[in-house]
Structures are given as structure tokens and as C-alpha cells.
Amino acid sequence: MTIITEEKFVDLVKQAEYEANQNLKSYNIKLTLFALLGYAVILLLFLLLMGLAGGLIATALFSTGLFILLIKKKIIVAILLAMWILIKALWVRFTPPKGYILKREEAPKLFAELDSLRKELKSLKIHEVILNTSLNASVTQHPRLGVLGWQKNYLILGYRLLLTLSPEQMRSVVAHEFGHLSLNHSRFAGWIYRIRLTWERIMYAFENTQSWGAILMSKFFQWYSPKFRAYSFVLARKSEYEADTISAKLTSPSTAADALINLYTIASFLDEKYWKEYINFADELPHPPHEPYKGFSDFLQRYSIENDIVQKKLQEELSIQTHYFNTHPSLNDRLIALNVAPRLPIFSRINAAHSWLESSNEKLMHYFDKEWINENIRAWQDRYEYAHNAKEKIQQFSSKELISLSDEDLWKYAYWSHEFISVESAFELFLAFELRNPENIDATYFIGKYLLNNGDEGGIKYLSIARQSEYYIDEVWNLVYNFLIANNKQEEATEWWNECEHLNKINLLAKDERDSLKKIDTFIYPEINDALLNEVVENLIKNKKIKNAWLCEKEVKYFPEDQVYVIAYASKGIVFSEQKLQKMIADNLHVNGTFFIINKYQNLKPLFKKVKKIGRKII
Template sequence: MTPARFEEIAARFERFSRARPRLYRWTLGLLGAAGLGFVAFWLLLAGGLLALLVVGMAARPNAALLKLGIPLAILAWSLLKATWVRFERPEGIALSREDAPAAWAELDRLRRLGNLPRIHRLLVDDRLNAAMAQTPRLGILGWPHNDVLVGMPLLLALGPDTFRAVLAHELGHLSGRHGRMGARVHRVRATLRQAVEALAARNSRLTGVFRAFLDWYGPWFQAASFALARQQEREADRFSAAATDARTAADALVASALAGWALEERYDPALRRRPAFEPAAPEGHLAWMEETLRAAGTDEEAPQALARALKARATAGDTHPSLAERLEALGQEPRVPPAPRRSAASAFLGPCQRRVQTELESRWRASVAEAWERAHQDGKRDAGRLAELDARAGAAPLDVDEACERVALVERMHGSAEALPLALESAARHPDHALARFQLGRLLLRRQDAAGLPHLDRAMALDEGATLPAAQLIAGYHLAEGRTADAAPWIERVRSIEAAEAVAEAERAQVRAGDLVEPHGLGREDVEKFAAALRGHPRVKKAWLARKKLVHFPERARVYVVGVTRRGAWYRLESSGAQAKLAQELADVLGLARVFVMVDGAGARPMIKKLRKVGERIV
């Protein structure tokens, strides 16, 4: 299914869900049942035919029946595995009623208000998020286990009232059987995905017909079910407003959006720069995060950040309505909420807040310790290189490569604001250099400055390799500005390039006997490197070098093929495993990427024959 077709189906079902919400749910349920029914039909058919074949084989052993039974057994087993969908329970620090009585009291109040089922666990993790997770304990038979998961950053960012609204929103997903319906949709999606993956390696006609249906139905059902998630989000917002009030529910949405902006634009960039100056991950990073989050509403750029968030529009593939749509549904004007006097963490966790934060910080430091140490070493190296470039720039203008390197180092170590003047200077001095133009365009768009667009256009014209990242940036810029129509062609372009890149990568990932080869086109020095690596190996008798003939982007990332005949005639008695082991050993000896070694023997003879005709003998 093309991206445009996916968007069209998702948009059509979104309109249907708004006009006839109950009928839409019934329709989606029937569509899901049809997909599972298709899988079940083929599973029963394959199982029944397999049973008949077993009976026939028992009565009269027959090689033809055995040959027919193998693909049937593979299909039945693959489908049986696909129907077993596991629902993983969320992870986090579990808080009992004794640990956080205020939080549990609020959960009990919301349950009574909405006549909701029992909450089994309250979990805290380190993400800026809150979620309601229903996990069927008996799989297909149901009996859900209900877990509420809240992130410490969200508890630190919001006040008690706005956090109540967030908590109410999440519990609102328990009303109207949200969790049960969502689990059914998830089960259909997961079953179809697992069925496709299980059959992906099978190329028989029997599995090919089945895969063709799943390749069509799976994306179609996924597009149709997106509207369910949006419908449930709107219903959960209404429960949030009923549990608090519409103004508080709206402020909670805005405060959460601003907290996300503060983390992305203030906290994360500063955190990424710290390894350059600190040898180990710091203690108390959540306290530092809290300062950033609590200051989000008073930040001088907060109104502009909110304006950008309100411009953004949900695409057909988004599971949540846009912020502007959600505020409009609540009947509230957007505003930057007043700063809370007290955090929700303090109000709802009480004395256990310190223990939870300490444990989360300890887990975080352990998880980043190794990467932090590497980043520290890289940071020291970057600092030395930047000092060198600064000194040289003070004496004379840098060449274009050094100027671009300096821009990248300054951004990495000091932030985009300090890198922008250097990027302006670099692009002015080198207007026809793709990287200089790309750097400037990216930094300008990061500030939502449309002046970056022509620089990215120029970068794409100068270097085809800049097209994908530039298109991604341009699409993101238009989406952030609420111009979905302007973003659409760029999104389509990104998807088209990514699809082409995936096909090209798959073409380069292996060499088969049926592939075409051509002369290698290497210089004598490079050829000698291949020859020298193989010449002294005791098992190599002769070797030929050629290049795989590529269809997709043949001018880049070339793939070389080395064909080898072994010493001694006894190799014909060796197993295919020994043949593959020697091929891998020789590839390791060469130590080069994109080089495949074909060792004479079963399966490799057609390629060896081609290499003898087209390639150059190097041993």
C-alpha cells in the first residue's frame, strides 16, 4: 500500500468515526474478526489437510504425499505461532497504598466517579508520560490486569490540579471498554504482523497466496483502526474535564506540551553537552530536570512554543488529535498555565518521592555509564580540535571543510545558537558547498525560520545525498507550522527515498548464484590488497575478483565478489557447512566491507563460472 493510499483510508475512517462513532466501532470489530477469521480458516484448512496426509502416509507411504505435506506443515506451524500474541506488562517502580496514599486516594476517587474497574498497580518511571495499560492475563480469554504508569518528569512538571486532569484522562481509557477494544485491535495487528514475518522466508506458492492477502489487509486494517485511537482520546479528554473542570483539563494539555518542549529544547541539549566536561554521569539529574520543567511556563520563548504547538495538525497516521483540536473540543482558549506553587510529585508521592527519585537516578546512571564515558573521551577530543580550529580561524579564513567541521563542533559543544553565526559565515564564503548550505538551513529551521528553506533547496541541488535529510527537515517544518498540505509532498518524497534506499540496501546485503557480475574497476594498488590477503592462505588455490552488477544506485557503495577454488580434490566431500565456514574465514581475512567470498562447491559453481569469465584472476 502506498503512503498516499494509507492516508486516504485513515482519513475516510476518521470522518466515519466522527459521524457515526458507535457504528464505526462495530464496523472495526467486524473487520478485525474478518482478518482473524482468515488466519483461522487457513490454519484449520492446513491442519485438516495435514491430518489427511498423515493418515494417507500411514496407510501407504508415498514420497509425493510427503513432499506436499512439508509446506502444509510449515504453513500450519507458522500460523499457529502467529495467533499467540503476548501482551507485556509495563515496567516501573511499583508504589503500594502505604507508599503513596494520596495518589491511591485520587485513583479511588476517579474510579468511583467513572464506575471504573479495579486498578492493580501504580508504577513510576523516568519518562515524560502517563499511560493506562490493560494486559489480558489469559490472552485471548481476557481478564485484564490494570496498571497506571506515570513518569516522574511529568509529576515534577505539573501541579496537583493539572496532574489530576492527566490522571483522569488515563483512567478515562477504562471507561467505554477502551482497553478491551484497544487490546482487540492490538491483537489483530500483532497476529497479522507475526503471520507475515513467519511466512516472509517462505517462497512457495501456498504461502505466497496467503502473504499476498496479509500484505494488503494488514496496512488497510491498521489505517482503518487509527480513528479508534483518536475517538478514545477525545472521550478520555471529556472524562478528564468532568473529573476536574474544562479549564484545568485544557491547562494540563498545554502544560504537558510545554514540558515536552522544555525537555527537547532546554534540558536535552544541555545534557548532551555535559559529557564533554564531566567524566561521569552526574547525580541529581532529576532535580536539575525539575528546574527546567518548572521554568517552562515562564520561559520567554514559551508563548512562541505554544503557538507552534497549536499550529501543528495531526496527520492521518497520528493516534492523537492535535492540541488545537483537543482544546477546541473542551471549549477552552489556549493559554500558558500559571506556574504551580507545588509539584504533583510532592503532593501525591509525599515522603516516598525522594526514594523513588533516588532509585530512578541510580538506574539512569547505570544505564548511561558506558556511553557517558565514551562521550567524555569524544568531548575532550572535540574540545582540542575546536581550540585548534578557533586559533586557525583567528589567523586566516578556514577552508570549507574546516569551516563546516567548526560549525558542527560548536553546535555539539555549545548549542545551536552559538553555531548559527558561524554557519552564516561559512555559507556566505562557500555558497556552492552542499554541507555549508545544509548546516545553515538546518539551524535556521530549528528556530522555525523559513529563511532556511532556500538553503536546503540549494543543498539538495548540489548533492543528491542531502535530499533525504533535507526533505525530512522541510516536512517537519511545515507540519510544525500546521501546513499539512505543504508537508505532504515532502513526506511522500521521504517515504519514496527511504523505500528506494531499503531496496538498494537489500540488493547489497547478499550475493546469490544468479546475480550478474562485471569487471571490478579497481586500481592496481587496491587489487594487490585483495591478492596479498589471499595469497598466503593454505586453502586458496585460485581466486578471481569482480564486482556485483547493481541495479539500484550503482554509482555508490559498490559490492565486490571474490571467487575461490580450494586446494585438493577432496573438498567435494566436505559439507556445505565447511564450505560456508571457509567463505566466512576468507571474508574475515580480507577485512573489508561489501566483499563477498564464494567458495567452490554446491551452490557456488554458477557464480565461480561467471567470475572466471568476467573477473580478474588475482591468485
Template sequence: MTNREFEQLVARLEAQALRRPWLYKMRVLALALLGYGYIAFMLVGLLLTSVISVVALKALGAKLALGLLVLMWMVLKALWVKLDAPQGRRVTQKEAPELFAMINDLRKGLKAPRFHRVLITDDFNACVVQTPRLGVFGWYRNYLVIGLPLMKTLSVEQFRAVLAHEFGHLAGGHGRVSNWIYRLRLSWHRLIDSLVGEGRFGTFLFRRFFNWYVPYFTAYSFPLARANEYEADAAAARLTSPQAIAEALTAVNVVGRYLGERYWSDIHRSASDLPRPAFAPYGSLADKVSGGLQDQPMADWVEHALQRETSSDDTHPALADRLRALQQGPLLSLPGPDARADRLLGPVLSAITEELDCRWEAAVLPAWEERYQTATRGRERLRELDAMLQQGTELNPQDGYEHACLTEEYGAGEDAALPLFKALYQQTPDQPVVCYALGLRLLQRDDDEGLALVEKATELDEDAQLSGYEVLRDYCWRRGREEAAHAWHDRLLERHELLQRARAERDQITLKDTFDPHGLDQEQLAALRAQLRAMPGLRRVYLLRKRVALFPERPLFVLGYSCTRWWGLYRRKKVDAIGQRLVDEIQLPGEVFVLSTDGDNYRFGRKFWWKRGARVRL
């Protein structure tokens, strides 16, 4: 199902849901049960076929039935998908009694199930995660996952409203069916992706059906899932107050954007100037956010959050629509130090904060040190290029591009670098890298001249198409040009699918493939022989090119090798070790697929042996 087809179906279903909500829900329920019905049909069909074969075919049927029962067992095993539980720092009722008192109060008020674990993470989020113990058959373990940054930037009442919204998705009562379907959408995606993706034996019985079913069910239940978000907001308003949920929604949208665009980017940018992190990001997060939002009028942050429109990309409605449903206006009220929700963690707050800070530093330290070293080298190189310009030396296009990038990153900044990119474009207007670089920077400044430049880069260089189409789509969408955005999105999907097919064609070699001569000249072949002679243990080596349908101008070399004499003992570890060394060290003008012709792959050796010129003499 294409993106356009998905949106059209969702729009039609939303209209049906408004006209006949009861009938629409019944259809969604029937479609939800279809998934389980198909699984039951396949299992019962296998069982009945086994019984009938035994009755009708006697001894021969018993053998057939045994095979069918084995298949049935493999199918059940494949459906028994194990999903990893969410990770985080577990807190108990003994450690944080105030937090658990709030959780239990909300859970009882909404008739929600109990939680097996409450976890604190470093995300700016709170959510309920259900992991099935019986695969697609359910029996869930419930996890409440709470992000410490969220607790540090919301008041206690705002945080209570956020939890009430999340619990609303698990609530019982009149909304039980809607909530079940809401959760089922997530379950089908997680479970079926895992089921089909792992390629277990028996999944062929389900692959075609679920490739159709999951996207269709996702689209068909989309209006119900979005309505469930509004119902969860209403539940939160009943348990707390409309003002509290409005404040929470406004804060989540504004603070979330600030953290993504300013807070974390500023921290990571400081790696260019500091050899090691010199601060605790989670310990100081609340004060930094409060101060950072004051640097720009809060009304501007709120206005930007309200500009986002509800779309079919997400079941969560936009902030403006959610506030309208609550009959509330935007309310941004950041709590003071004594009113923040993190105090609900009690005495373990400092330990959890310190643990997250230490974990963050350990995770980022290698990349941090590398960035600092890169920045040091970049500043030195920028000084060299500036000195060349001061001496009157004209930079070549490559050095000019480097100078513009280094000026932007380590020098006078974006405003000073933009004229350098423009001058470079005047000098080399047909260089795709320059077109893309200048076009991207113009679009970031909402300058429409960048559209033609990025599009020109995608025409000049196929490798720029994925990122270029994405940039063009996002810019058009941000500027309200939805039709153009959809067109670029379709081209992005087409390109992505083409690359996926090409990758699949190159990721495997079969006996049915057609192989052509390698096409290397004598100099390249001599260099290859020198590399191969440096690897002890090789007995025979073959080199060919696989004939590919997609991007044939990009050669895919197949390097077949043998380490075992005809009378020798096959040793897998030795063969694998030599193969890995070939992968790491062999350099050819194209992709290389390394294939052992020993053991189970002996038929490839026979096929390669008959190809004239395939043998590389060592």
C-alpha cells in the same frame, strides 16, 4: 498505501462518520472482525482439507492430512506471538496505598478491568499496556505504566485526570465497542508486525492479506480512534472536572516540549564541560522545570503548544482542538512542592527517584565520558585553528568547515559560527556538505534561503537525500506549506523504499545470482593476498562481484572461502570464526559479502570454481 492516499481516505471517512456515525461504526466493526475471520477461515480450511483427503484418498490422504495438520500447528504457533511486557519499577498497594486508592476509584467509576502490574518508569507519560497471552486471540494482561517525571510536574488532581483519560480507553458501558476497536488497532500493528517480521513457517498464508489489511484497517478506523480520544477526555472531565483535564492537557504539552527541547538537551550538553554527571536529573526535575519555564513568559510556551494543528500523523488531536471540545481555555498551573502527584508514592518515592537517577547515570556514563573527551580534543583543535588564523594562515575548505563546526559547538556559539559557514559557502559553493550545513542552520532560523541550499545538497550528493528531504519536509510543515511538505514527504518515502530494495538486493546471495569478475588491479589484488595470508586456516578463496540492478556503480564483492579439505571433517565453529575475521579485517573498495563454501554451501564453491579469475591464489 501512500501517505497521500491514507490522508484522502481518512478525510472521506471522517465525513461519513459525521453524516452517519452508527453506520460508520458498524462498518468498522465488520472490518475489525474480518481479520479474525480470515484467520479462522484459513485454519478451518486446513482442517477440512485434512479430513476430506483422508476420506477420499485413504492411505495417501492420511499422509497428506498429516502434513496439513503439521502446517496447521505451525500456523497456530506462528499466531501465538509473545510480546514482551513493559519494563519498570513495580509498586504494590502496600507500598503506595494512596496511589492504588486513586487507581481503584477511577477503575470502578469507568468499569475498567483491573491491572496486573503498576510500573513506574522514567518516561514523561502514562499509559495502559495490554500484552496478549494467546497471541492474536487475546486474553490480555493489563499494565498501568506511569512516568515519574509526569507525577513530579502535575498536581494530584491533574494526574488523576490523566489516569482517568487512560482508563477511559478500557472503559465498559456504551463505549465498549469503540474502545475495543481502539485497542485492536494497536494489537494488529504489534502482533502482525511481529508475526510477519519473524518470518516463521506458515506466515506465508497471512502475509499478503495482512499487508493489505492492517494499513486499510488503520485508515478506516482512524476517525473512530480519534473520536475515542475525545471520549476519553470527556470521561476524565466527568470523573474529575473540565478544569482539571484542561490543566493536565496544557501541562503535558508545555512541559513535554520543555523537557525535550531544554531540560535534557542542557543536561547532555554539560557533558562537554564535566567529566562526570554532577547532579540527579530526576530528583531535581520538578524544581528545574518550574524555574526553567519562568525564564521565558509562560504565555509564549502555551501559545506555541496551541499552534500545533491536528493531522493524520497521530490519532491524538492537537491541544487546541481538545480544549475546544472541553469548552475550556488553556490553563497552565504548575503545582507547588507539597501538591505534586509524586507524593502519592508515599515513602517509596525517594527510593524510586534514587533508583532512576542511578540507572540513568550508569546508562549515560560511557557516552558522557566519551563526549567529554571529544569536547576536550575539540577545544584543543579549535585553539590550533584560531592560532593559525591569527598568524594569517588561510585555512583550506576542510579545515574551514571544521573551524566553523568547532566554533559553534565549543567556541563562541551559533551566532559566531554562521558567518563562517557563509564565508565557506562563498569559497566552495558546490560542496554538498557546506551547502547542507549552511542551509540547515538558515532553516533553523526560519530563513527561506536555506531551502535552495539544502535542495542543492541533495542534488549534488545522493547520500544527503534522506536527511535533506526530511529537513525540507519538516520546515515546510512548520511554516504552514502543507502541499510542499507532502511533496517532500513523498520524495522521502520513494528514496527510503529505493534504499530498502537496494539493501535487500545486497543482503543475500543465491545460486541464481549473476557474478562478474572482481575487477581489482594487480596492486589491490596483492594487498588482498597479503591480508588473506595472515589468516591461518584458509584453503581456497574466491572473489567475484555480484551483478546488482540498483546502484551498480557501488560494487558488491562476494568473498567465498573454504577451510575444509575434501577429505576433512567440517567444523562449523572454525568456519564461522574465520568468516567473522574476514568480515572484520578484509578491506576492499566496496561492500564485501563473505560466504563460506563449505557444508551446505558447497554448491557455491562449485559455481565459483568455474568462474575464470575468481580464485585468489594464496
């Protein structure tokens, strides 16, 4: 996916905000034209396709001589190829939402609620209700005819959310989602909101479709979709506030606020607490002790959450500020817009799942329990074996002096102690490891996180090192920022945010370099150690279809020490699908590092020639 950096995105949003504040009518007109541009491109391609098809048919029917001439000169091949590219450009598959398709007869009370909301709002029709296992609710549109539209509307309800919220709170959440489909309230904002989702889905579909036509279209949408998303951000944010207002009108401001506060605080806390404890059973037991969702339902009925925990969680959420990375405003801003003061939420033992699904609730719970077990039992057993072996090793390490442990064993001792003993005991071991290996990114992450979680600002020094890693930056970014905000250090928080933003930009650019090969890439003779080269060759020669192979290195600007290699191969014998062979070679390479596998077919021939000319022949 083409990268639009956070900095560029924010600049575009701020520009749009300025234009909207200066002249809202002019902004709306420009946004409308920008929205229609995407449709115009699709319509143009469709008309070109129809024109080529119509012209070809007319020539065949009314000018046989010209048609024969087109065949003889092979011009017809170019026309048919152009038509094929256009067809592939317009025909991409969109995957519909996954989950349990709920029928009206299974949950008449739930559908009665939906009918009531739709009637009051005059919203678009919901064609299917899907239950999944998320702690969320959403509406989405699935284009039946691909980029040509004819939307099918889905309401997606998370079963965990139904188990956690009361019927009144759940009605408020669903009313918010229906607000995005409403034909009564701010039609223009709703239209723009839905187009944002449509273009994002179209861009994703094109990027995951392998054809010339899709590649051509993806280039346009890679330019268009991020810019439209940024320019329409103002209206999308406004749409969220309007959906909250609709929710408050259909229930009450108090109920809408309770739903938001519960969702941000109690629901997320209880969900995290239960699943963390449930998954931790895998460290002790080879099989789950009970069905997961049945256990979650029972847990919600018996668990009493302390007020001080709720208060702390609420304050954490209220301290988070609205930002440009999400159209959803912060909890604090949403409560202000509803004109409701923050308050401790009241958790209801009567949940929407029991009330709305009635007799079907038990059947659906069993369905999701069975699905979860089937999908996770192998991972559960692997985790049990891993934990069992780690605990045995911890016992062995604890009987030795730290100085006698190798760096590798000391790291394992620290990491496994963090996993299976306590963060306190692991902290001293991470410190010992970092003393031997100053500024080790992994060690500084655990040390810094421990200090910060215990209110020690000294942890920032360590996390400043850990954020250099793309694996830690997202968590560290927010952890330190929220810590500084909570301690009234706005200036330092802003500085930290900007620094992390810059680092993240570099990481994204580095990732972009490593995501694909381009004709403009520079290739050099590979620098590779003998052990890795031997490993690569050993894996390649196992495939009897490889005749020759050349190894090259792609020159990268960011993190050049993390090398990127390209292997070009020539096949032998009968190969029915070079694409499948290419994938098989990549799947069976089994080496550490970034490697691209290419052949001389499709659009890879120029790259193949470069690698063959500059690279090292290894087979």
C-alpha cells in the same frame, strides 16, 4: 516493513471519513468486518492445524495400514512440515513492556487513584503498573497467548511526567488513558482502538520472527494492518476526543485543559531545558556532577519560567494543525473540543511523584538514577574525550587563516564551533565552507536552520537543498512548514508540505529497496572501486570458514549512485550454524556502504545462484 505511503494512507483515511459522514452505520459494519478479518485468518490457521493433527492421530489409531503407507511414501513428512509451519505462524513472541513493576504496597495512594478511576469508568482491569523514565503515560495490552490473545493490560507511567505534573493534572492524564479501556463509553470505538494496537504489535512481531510460518503471516499482515489502521483512523481520532471528554468529566474541563497545556508547553520545555544542560556537563566533566533524576526534581522546584517563554511556547503549539500522521488531535483542537480557551499554564511545585508515590518516591528516584548512570556512563566518558579533543582542535584552527585550512579542517572547525562555541560563530564558518562547496547538503542545513531561527525567510532556500537528505528531511519538513504557518503563508506551507511528502516517499521507497533482497531483484556485475574492494576482501579472508565468495550489485531504481552490494559465500569445514556464521561475517565486515551477506541455505539458494552466476569471484 511494507510501505504504505503517506499519500496512500491519507487517501484511505479520507475515503473512510467520507463513508462515515455519508452512512455511519454502514461504515461501522464494514469496519467491524474488516477488524474480524484478521481474527478469521488466525482462526482458519488454527483450525487447519487442529485438523491436520486430529487427522494424523486418527489415522495412526484407526488405520495402521494407511499410516504406514503415509510413512513409506513420505507423505507424512509433508504433513508434519505443514503442521510445523502452521505452529510457527501462530506462535510468535511478544515482548512485554519494560520498566519498574510497581507494587500496590509501594504506592497505596497511586493505586487508590487507579481503583477510583476504574470504578467510575468500569474500565478493564489493569494487571500491572509499570514505571519508566518517559515524559508520557499510556495503556497497552500484551497477549499472553500470542496471536490467540488473552490480553494482559498495562498502565505505563513516565516518572519524568509524574515529577512534572500536579496530582490533579496527572489524574486527568491517567483518566484519558483509562478512557481507552472503558466499558462505559463508546464500546465499539474502544474495541477498534485496542484492535489497532493489537494488529500493529502482531505485524511487528511477525516481521521480527525468523521462520517460514512467520514470513507467511507477515505477508498478510503487511497488507492488512496498514489498511485497517487507515480505515479505522476516523474512529481512532474520535476515541482520542472521547478520552479527553472522559478525563474532563472525572476531573473538570479546566483541569483537563491545564494538563494538556502543561504537557505540551511547560513540561516539554522544562524537560528539554534540564536534560540539555545536564548532558552538556559531559563536555566539561568526565563524570556526571550529580544524580540525573534527583537533579531534575530539584531543578523543577527551583526554576522559575518566564511568562514570555511560556507564551511563545504556547503559541507555537497552538499554531500546529491536526494532521493525518497522528490520531492525536492538535492542542488547539483538543482545547476547542473541551470548550476551554487557551491560557497560560500554571506550573505546580507539588508534583504527582511526591504525592502519589509518597515514601517510595526516594527509593524509585534512586533506582532510576542508578539505572541511568549504568546505561550512560560509557557514552558520557566518550563524549568528554571527544569534546576535549575537539576544543583543542578549535584552538589550533582559530590561530590560522581560513584560506589555509583544507575543506576537511574547515568543516571540522565549523561543526565543532557550532557544538562548543556558538551558533553565531559557526554560521560564518558554514558560509565559508558552502562557498567552497556550493549546495553541500550538510552546510545548507546549518545555514538554513540558523537563518530561519532568526526570522530570515532566506533560510528556506538553503533548507530546500538540505531536505534532499533522509537525515534532515523530517526536521526540515516541520521547521519550514511551521515557520510559514506562523507567518500566515498557508499556500506556501501547503506547497512545501506536499513537496516534502513526495521527497519522503522517494526516500522510503529507496529505503525499501535497500532493506531486503527479493527473488525478483535484478543483479548486475559490480562496479566498485579498488580501495573498497580490497577492504572487503581483507575483512572476509579473516574468517577461516569462508571457502569462496562472490560479489554482485543489486540494481536499484532510487539513488543508484548509492550502490547496493551482495556478497554470496560458500563455507568450508564443519559449520554448526550457517545463520550465526552469516551474522558473524556481516558484523565483521566494517566497510562503508550497503552490503548483504547470503549463503545457499534456507530460502536464499536462488539468490545465491544468481550472484554466483552474474557476480565477480573475490575469494
